[in-house]
Amino acid sequence: MSARAETIALHEGPLRLLWRTIPGRIGLVLVLFFVAMAVTAPVLSPFDPLANDWMAVLQPPSRAHPLGTDELGRDVLSRLLWGAQSPLVAAFGSVAVALAVGVPLGMLAGYAGGAVDAVISRLTDTLLAIPGIMLAIALALFLGGSLFNATLAISVAAIPAFIRLSRARTLQVMAEPYVEAARSVGVRTVRLLFVHVFPNLVPPIIVQATLAMAVAVIAEASLSFLGLGRPPPAPSWGSMLTVGKDYIANAPWLSIWPGLCIFLVTVGFSLLGDGLRQSLDRR
Amino acid sequence: MTAPPVLAVEALTKTFTWRRGLPGFRRTHAVHAVRDVSFSVGKGETLGLVGESGSGKSTTARLLLRLIEPTAGSVRLNGKDLAALGAHELRARRGGMQMIFQDPFASLNPRLTVGYQVAEPLIVHGIAGRGEARARVAALLERVGLNPSHARSYPHQFSGGQRQRIAIARALAVAPDLVIADEAVSALDVSVRAQILNLLDDIRREQQLSMVFISHDLGVVRHVADRVAVMYRGRIVETGPARAVFHTPRHPYTRELLEAMPVARPGGRGMAARPPLEADAAAAAGCGFASRCPLAVERCRSAEPPLAPVAAGHESACFRAADVAPFSLGASNVPPAARERLRRLQERFLAGRAA
Amino acid sequence: MGVLGKIGSILATLFLLSVVVFSLQLLLPGDPATVLAGEDRSPETIAAIRERFGLDQPLPVQYVRWLGNAVQGDLGISMRFNQPVVALVLSKLPVTFQLATMALVIAILLGVTAGVFAAVYRGTAVDQTLTIVSVAGFSIPNFWLGILMIMVVSVQWGLLPPSGYVSPLVDPWQSFRAMIMPAFVLGSGLAAILMRHTRSAMIEALGTDYVRTALAKGIPRRRIILRHALRNALVPVITLGALEFGQLLGGSILTEYVFSVPGIGKLLVDSVYNRDYPVVQAVVLCSGAIYIALNLLADLAHAALDPRVRGGAA
Numbered sequence: 013m014s015a016r017a018e019t020i021a022l023h024e025g026p027l028r029l030l031w032r033t034i035p036g037r038i039g040l041v042l043v044l045f046f047v048a049m050a051v052t053a054p055v056l057s058p059f060d061p062l063a064n065d066w067m068a069v070l071q072p073p074s075r076a077h078p079l080g081t082d083e084l085g086r087d088v089l090s091r092l093l094w095g096a097q098s099p100l101v102a103a104f105g106s107v108a109v110a111l112a113v114g115v116p117l118g119m120l121a122g123y124a125g126g127a128v129d130a131v132i133s134r135l136t137d138t139l140l141a142i143p144g145i146m147l148a149i150a151l152a153l154f155l156g157g158s159l160f161n162a163t164l165a166i167s168v169a170a171i172p173a174f175i176r177l178s179r180a181r182t183l184q185v186m187a188e189p190y191v192e193a194a195r196s197v198g199v200r201t202v203r204l205l206f207v208h209v210f211p212n213l214v215p216p217i218i219v220q221a222t223l224a225m226a227v228a229v230i231a232e233a234s235l236s237f238l239g240l241g242r243p244p245p246a247p248s249w250g251s252m253l254t255v256g257k258d259y260i261a262n263a264p265w266l267s268i269w270p271g272l273c274i275f276l277v278t279v280g281f282s283l284l285g286d287g288l289r290q291s292l293d294r295r
Numbered sequence: 296m297t298a299p300p301v302l303a304v305e306a307l308t309k310t311f312t313w314r315r316g317l318p319g320f321r322r323t324h325a326v327h328a329v330r331d332v333s334f335s336v337g338k339g340e341t342l343g344l345v346g347e348s349g350s351g352k353s354t355t356a357r358l359l360l361r362l363i364e365p366t367a368g369s370v371r372l373n374g375k376d377l378a379a380l381g382a383h384e385l386r387a388r389r390g391g392m393q394m395i396f397q398d399p400f401a402s403l404n405p406r407l408t409v410g411y412q413v414a415e416p417l418i419v420h421g422i423a424g425r426g427e428a429r430a431r432v433a434a435l436l437e438r439v440g441l442n443p444s445h446a447r448s449y450p451h452q453f454s455g456g457q458r459q460r461i462a463i464a465r466a467l468a469v470a471p472d473l474v475i476a477d478e479a480v481s482a483l484d485v486s487v488r489a490q491i492l493n494l495l496d497d498i499r500r501e502q503q504l505s506m507v508f509i510s511h512d513l514g515v516v517r518h519v520a521d522r523v524a525v526m527y528r529g530r531i532v533e534t535g536p537a538r539a540v541f542h543t544p545r546h547p548y549t550r551e552l553l554e555a556m557p558v559a560r561p562g563g564r565g566m567a568a569r570p571p572l573e574a575d576a577a578a579a580a581g582c583g584f585a586s587r588c589p590l591a592v593e594r595c596r597s598a599e600p601p602l603a604p605v606a607a608g609h610e611s612a613c614f615r616a617a618d619v620a621p622f623s624l625g626a627s628n629v630p631p632a633a634r635e636r637l638r639r640l641q642e643r644f645l646a647g648r649a650a
Numbered sequence: 651m652g653v654l655g656k657i658g659s660i661l662a663t664l665f666l667l668s669v670v671v672f673s674l675q676l677l678l679p680g681d682p683a684t685v686l687a688g689e690d691r692s693p694e695t696i697a698a699i700r701e702r703f704g705l706d707q708p709l710p711v712q713y714v715r716w717l718g719n720a721v722q723g724d725l726g727i728s729m730r731f732n733q734p735v736v737a738l739v740l741s742k743l744p745v746t747f748q749l750a751t752m753a754l755v756i757a758i759l760l761g762v763t764a765g766v767f768a769a770v771y772r773g774t775a776v777d778q779t780l781t782i783v784s785v786a787g788f789s790i791p792n793f794w795l796g797i798l799m800i801m802v803v804s805v806q807w808g809l810l811p812p813s814g815y816v817s818p819l820v821d822p823w824q825s826f827r828a829m830i831m832p833a834f835v836l837g838s839g840l841a842a843i844l845m846r847h848t849r850s851a852m853i854e855a856l857g858t859d860y861v862r863t864a865l866a867k868g869i870p871r872r873r874i875i876l877r878h879a880l881r882n883a884l885v886p887v888i889t890l891g892a893l894e895f896g897q898l899l900g901g902s903i904l905t906e907y908v909f910s911v912p913g914i915g916k917l918l919v920d921s922v923y924n925r926d927y928p929v930v931q932a933v934v935l936c937s938g939a940i941y942i943a944l945n946l947l948a949d950l951a952h953a954a955l956d957p958r959v960r961g962g963a964a
Contacts, residue, residue: 035785134662134663134666135666137663138663138666138667138670138938139670141663141667141896141937141938141939141941141942141945142667142670142934142937142938142941143896143897143899143900143901143937143941144900145900145901145903145904146899146900146903146918146933146934146937147934149903149918149922149930150674150930150931150934151674151677153922153925153927153930154674154675154677154678154927154930155677155679156679188401189396189397189398189401189402190401190402190403190404190405191404192362192396192402193394193396193402193403193462193465194404194415195362196360196362196393196394197393197415197416197419197465198416198419198420199415199419200419203419207407208404208407211404211406211407212404212405212406214406226789230789230791233791234791234793234903234904237793237904238904238919238922238923239922239923240922253793253794253797256797257793257797257908260797260800260801260805260812261801261805264801267794267797267798267801268798271791271794271797271798274791274794275786275789275790275791275794278789278790278791279785279786279789282785282788282789283785286785
């Protein structure tokens with residue numbers, strides 16, 4: 013894939029880029045929808061998500077409770093709306109950290125080469141040998157269950173992929189004539205990396221970032237499902253499924269909606285990534 | 296010339312070595328990319344460096360700019376030996392020498408504006424701040440024949456010829472003493488080539504700029520060079536005033552290159568099909584060209600001919616320099632009617648810029 | 651690089667892996683001895699634990715001690731089951747292996763077939779549907795899919811058991827019935843990825859001059875697809891498949907938990923619930939080692955296959 017073609021395409025605004033492709037359009041709509049859900053939950057939520065109602069335990073969907081109630085009588089819809097916060101915070105937060113740590117390390121490895129590269133690459137390979145979700149679970153377990161720790165654990169699991177991508181791309185860019193030309197003009201290392209190399213890393217990293225967000229959503233849901241995310245009684249889609257799992261037969265609504273939300277957000281981020289890749293490819 | 300030449304290269308050598316194999320069984324491979332190259336360029340003079348791919352001319356260009364380190368030899372810019380400079384001073388000196396690269400599509404960063412890339416040398420060398428740089432960039436763009444408003448555009452919005460103009464503007468930004476053009480027009484359409492060459496010529500004359508013009512295309516070199524140096528397998532095999540070298544070549548390789556030029560020449564032979572120059576396959580004694588040379592004799596295979604003068608300011612590394620036939624465009628199988636036209640073509644060609 | 655170099659490289663990675671696994675326990679908040687003691691808070695137990703694990707020694711010494719034990723096959727005792735951890739993990743491994751193998755087979759069958767169809771009918775409704783399905787495939791959380799399948803297949807239709815495990819050596823048919831759902835759930839994500847890769851590889855293979863000439867010569871389409879294009883398209887898929895086996899290990903965690911399959915995935919989850927730290931460490935170490943071993947195999951296979959393919963076949 014021509015590196016140059018990608019960077020040319022990026023001169024248009026990223027949003028316009030996304031809107032041009034069908035997957036990008038759908039993905040954008042989905043993600044924005046759920047972000048809106050998370051932001052407006054305090055306003056739109058009909059009930060207090062933490063309010064137990066012993067009179068209305070395990071109610072199927074009704075007019076009062078459109079999505080039913082859970083084992084403590086809490087309104088599922090409200091918990092669903094509030095539950096959007098955890099996965100989205102984890103997605104954006106973990107990817108932000110992974111970018112902040114992974115990209116510079118990858119660039120350093122690609123640029124410096126030699127021993128520095130060897131050490132960084134070896135560490136990266138080692139971390140990549142552990143399945144991502146397993147690493148996240150282990151880290152979240154040892155760190156302790158909280159949204160912050162879960163986000164941290166997920167970001168650590170995501171960092172190696174970004175290091176690898178940045179490193180490969182940096183090596184590719186460094187081989188391009190314009191880097192040599194800049195050197196011949198007299199540009200020094202720091203300026204070279206920030207001004208010349210880094211902007212050419214952006215396109216593939218953006219695509220990778222959206223996919224990492226998709227993975228992060230599932231990872232946060234998995235961690236919450238195991239009780240390693242935001243501690244109860246705070247609502248989170250994953251922890252709602254923990255309960256739902258035990259009531260598959262008598263209260264299927266407890267499992268369907270939270271899972272569907274996780275699914276749709278993940279699809280949204282995946283399609284965003286697809287859309288970005290398509291529109292960058294086209295040029 | 297009593298002042299030191301703008302560029303003085305002496306015994307420049309670059310050998311690439313690498314090791315392959317397991318420890319204990321390691322074998323060292325070496326490629327002598329550039330061997331004992333010496334030349335000089337005076338103020339306002341253009342030196343044409345000619346050779347086929349693999350001859351070492353691009354490596355030489357990079358050695359001049361210290362983009363790679365020489366194994367031996369020295370490069371002096373305005374008398375100052377670049378090897379003796381520390382990193383800081385070297386960077387400052389780099390401003391004295393700039394390069395124009397072959398691929399106009401790849402030598403400009405696609406993510407940065409044209410204006411920034413032309414201004415960058417000024418900023419990096421502290422010659423001008425952001426504000427003043429803008430004015431200078433505008434002037435430079437105009438000088439190379441582009442609209443100054445183009446500074447805000449990106450490289451991909453320009454054609455190949457225009458991009459090369461931008462590259463020239465960038466090279467001229469710091470008012471260098473010497474410009475190295477490495478195959479600067481090879482990637483351009485023939486029609487655009489002339490424009491770029493004329494532009495380079497104008498600027499050269501205006502600013503008394505010295506230039507090292509590297510190319511595999513003799514026809515192009517003829518247009519621009521005052522002096523010519525021919526490289527083969529890392530060595531200079533012939534050097535002299537352009538007109539002399541083209542009219543009376545004194546090295547069989549030079550003659551072969553001349554024969555291969557795609558000039559309007561019915562019955563032209565073209566270069567004998569050859570395998571590309573491999574890395575140091577036969578580093579045996581003797582002239583590197585001996586295996587392909589129509590004039591080769593025993594002596595050529597046992598000793599390497601040194602670069603020796605054959606006429607005023609004209610040197611050749613060949614034992615049989617005197618036997619090399621002069622070059623003419625005409626050939627015996629040309630119909631008489633065309634012969635006169637060819638003769639006139641030849642005259643005009645050899646007169647070059649002087650015409 | 652040479653065999654020696656490769657072995658050295660693997661040893662280095664394994665060594666680093668052990669450091670990572672060991673470092674996990676450093677993250678535990680509070681006094682590790684207290685944490686390891688669990689519910690037994692008596693000072694004697696805590697002191698005994700500190701003594702046993704050498705927790706008052708400097709870190710590098712602790713690590714060397716741990717590593718020394720690990721190399722001899724001793725990774726500690728499970729606090730929950732009171733068994734040596736290594737034996738515990740090894741006993742669960744075959745079950746996960748069976749699950750992962752079934753999942754891989756399903757993934758390849760579904761993914762490659764779908765990819766071929768999508769490539770052959772490129773641009774049509776078939777292709778678009780399959781592409782949408784593949785996005786859904788790797789976006790769907792496996793534990794949710796598992797719950798949904800249990801809901802429909804076990805509870806509503808009563809076709810397959812929702813949980814329980816039978817060894818294939820004891821009753822292959824029941825074993826199959828118990829494992830087919832979790833294997834499908836586990837393999838679905840990988841199937842989606844394989845489908846996309848196969849599709850693009852096939853499209854590329856179908857576009858080659860060889861295929862176009864064959865079509866022009868009148869060779870029936872199906873033969874071309876099956877014999878030539880597919881073979882070429884499978885090479886990257888197979889290499890990917892070997893590495894993705896490691897990813898299956900990750901997916902098996904929640905899948906085994908939801909379906910109560912007694913493999914190392916479920917062991918991991920149980921240990922998380924029980925705060926059985928040594929077991930968690932052992933599972934992580936084991937998974938990493940398996941992945942490294944598979945990588946090595948893939949490299950060797952590649953080296954073995956490649957020159958032969960290049961030299962011998964058309």
